Amino acid sequence: MKFIMLASLIAPAAAFTRASTSATRYAATRAFSGSSALFANPKVYFDMEVGGKDVGRITFELRADVAPKTAENFRALCTGEKGYGYAGSSFHRVIPQFMCQGGDFTNHNGTGGKSIYGTKVISILALIFFVSQHHHLKLNRSIKYFTIETLQFEDENFVLKHVGKGILSMANAGPNTNGSQFFICTVDTPWLDGAHVVFGKVVDGLEVVDTIEGVGSRSGSTSAPVKIKACGEIKED
Template sequence: SPSLCCRIDVGRMKIELFADVVPKTAENFRLLCLKLLPYRKDGVPIGFKGCTFHRVIKDFMIQGGDFVNGDGTGICSIYRGPFADENFRMKHSAPGLLSMANSGPGTNGCQFFITCTKCDWLDGKHVVFGKVVDGLLIMRKIENVPTGPNNKPKLPILIAQCGEM
């Protein structure tokens, strides 16, 4: 399975993707990490580098990846728009699992979240496609930042760099 590394303002997380179980979802995330999309904004390739974790809920999850609007409303994917839920074989059974954020069936795009605990009520609704294999303490640091309205961190938590290992 491919491994990716994200350097965030507060540290570094290594992520393993479940490409053997959910290849389309894993590839979408991988290419967004590497900015290998045909899309450009003002001539610059788009992807996760430079976007923020825009939603943080202690004892639940940290959410990011909205490089479109930065607030949880943006959808973009390597498939040109929202894409279908690939399968729900992997479960939200532990902290550190990477899952697609969506607004209902078939609305996957660029947004993802990382579980901070077991979240079995999300099974069958959100596609788990990877896990944090190094950097759970960084996830905990993000989980504990002060937040304001809509669970938005009071200070930006920026994805400074991301790429393959």
């Protein structure tokens, strides 16, 4: 008996993105007011360790007024409110006079990470047929479903530029592949404009960035482990 498998893609049984409630609310409120002046951009922090020693805090302002979806992704990964995030993860790639990269809290080597933005589920119907001894196709009634998940999101915009030290931007693997990996610039990097989404900047703790940069190398490997010991959001009254 000879088996033939035919696979066909059905209309997605479920295709959705769980957009961030707070990002959506922020954008809607700003659109209604016509101004961002009444709303403060969120601030978040990393408490850093280098070589197992505390080296201080980096504080970021997230530009939710320009890139609300990207800013919300980073904020929620700092708080860990989705059940996963940056706490305990490392900076896996540090190149002096360029940037410090982190955010891979799944594989810890630059190949992983994920955003907060849902899963896109696609159902695939696999129909198993067999050829009977009379050379007629008969359905074996075996139906299998598969799901494909993606935890990346699109490039929101390229309004903000890589204008200098302390700029916070998304690392990616090409267009529209934003997850959780990010980098902090240590110099002007204008060649990254239009390819990586800038969504914030360091507002305090540049000396900590200097310390991290100091254990980097041309290859990106670090001479000592660089770890985000703790992180979260700074609530301002």
